[in-house]
Amino acid sequence: MHTVMPECDTRPNASSALLAGRNVDSVVKGAALGRIGNLEVRLARNEAEIAAAQEVRYRVFYDELGARKDLFQAQDRRDADRFDPLCDHLLVLDTTLSGPEHRRIVGTYRLLRQEIAATAGGFYSEGEFELTKLIARHPGQRFLELGRSCVLPQYRSKRTIEALWQGIWAYINHYEIGVMTGCASFHGTVPAAHAEALTYLAHHCRTNSAWDVRAVSDRYCSMDLMPIEAVNAKAAIAAMPPLVKGYLRVGARIGDGCVIDREFSTVDVFVVMPVKEIGARYVNYYGGEAQRFAA
Known part of the structure; x- marks a missing residue:
């Protein structure tokens, strides 16, 4: 998900700390998780690739979308926070680009x-x-x-999105x-x-009640903003961001309330996707039949 909640931590450590203490899983860490044409999807293998993914995030979130940057982010030109060392970083690389592999990264997802x-x-x-009750249930x-x-x-x-989902599917099956x-x-704060x-x-x-999640009380904003009979x-659906529409297509559901994120100038909704409820066509497309992508 496009998670752009602001972080109030001090400056992240340099890239040398990014993989410190991690138990890197060799099964999914090295090999490609999928390929579509010239695009390869896999997890970051080293600190340079994580730093390069953070640079891609900076270019999108700050340069393109206008998120507010602090002095350290402006100097480093990286979107980084304290969660990065804990996460696996899914990458899409364009294998036709020249130079070192970390300079071929064209898309990324962060997995925690x-x-x-x-x-x-x-x-x-x-x-x-509020996730505590959801997890406890x-x-x-x-x-x-x-x-x-x-x-x-x-x-x-579409190819890039398919590559990312192919990687996510391999990852969730593995773990x-x-x-x-x-x-x-x-986009925006209204x-x-x-x-x-x-x-x-x-x-x-x-x-539904089994999977319900609510925005934290001091940031809760209602999503019910007009008479339902007036909604076309x-x-x-056409007005929704592509990411939201994509999640809905595979069977995702949305939590109660939205949150204004002023740091990134967004209105955030919470998405829940129980894997067993993902439609069979997508399970087959990204799972059992996915070897066709390698051709």
């Missing part, structure tokens, strides 16, 4: 597993949404937080993930500007 998040006091998205499930999703403008195509969660964002889309989500895409479903 539940057992790792527990060592850091919780998931990144818990600054915006499903003790037998392993949660994975998706965040910091971004792709360079010239690579924003036996039961639930994917995270934030997805609407929920009313997205009234039709947010109202549609509130009425037609809400989580086609227009509402």
Whole structure:
């Protein structure tokens, strides 16, 4: 998910600390998780690749979308926080580009597993949404937080998104993930500007009681912003960011309330995707039949 909640931590450590203390899983750390044409998807293998992914994030979130940067971010030109050393960083690389591999990164996702998040006091998205009760209701499930999703403008195509999802699917199968969660964002800090889309989500895409998540009380904003009978479903869906529409297609549901993130100038909603509820066509497309992508 495009998780762009602001962090109030001091300057992140230099890249030499990024992999410190990590138990790097050799099974998924080295080999490609998938290929589509000239695009390869895999996890970051070293500090240079993580730093390069942070540079891609900076170019998208700060240069392109206008997020507020502090002095350290402006100097380093990297989007980095205290969660980066805890996460696996999924990368899409253009294999036709010249130079070292870390300079071929064109897209990235940040993956944070539940057992790792527990060592850091919780998931990144818990600054915006109440996850404790959700996790407690499903003790037998392993949660994975998706965040910091971004792709360079010239690579924003169906193929790149498919490559990322192929990698995510391989990852969740390897780690036996039961639930994917995270934030997805609407641009701007005025929920009313997205009234039709947010109202549609509130009425037609809400989580059920078993999977319900609510925005934290002091940041809660209602998503029910106009009479439901006035909502045009086609227009509402068309107005949603591509990432939100993509999650809904695979069976994701949306939590209660949205949050204004002024640091990144976004309105965030919470997305819940139990893996067992993902549609069979997508399981086959990215899972059992995915070897066709390598051709």
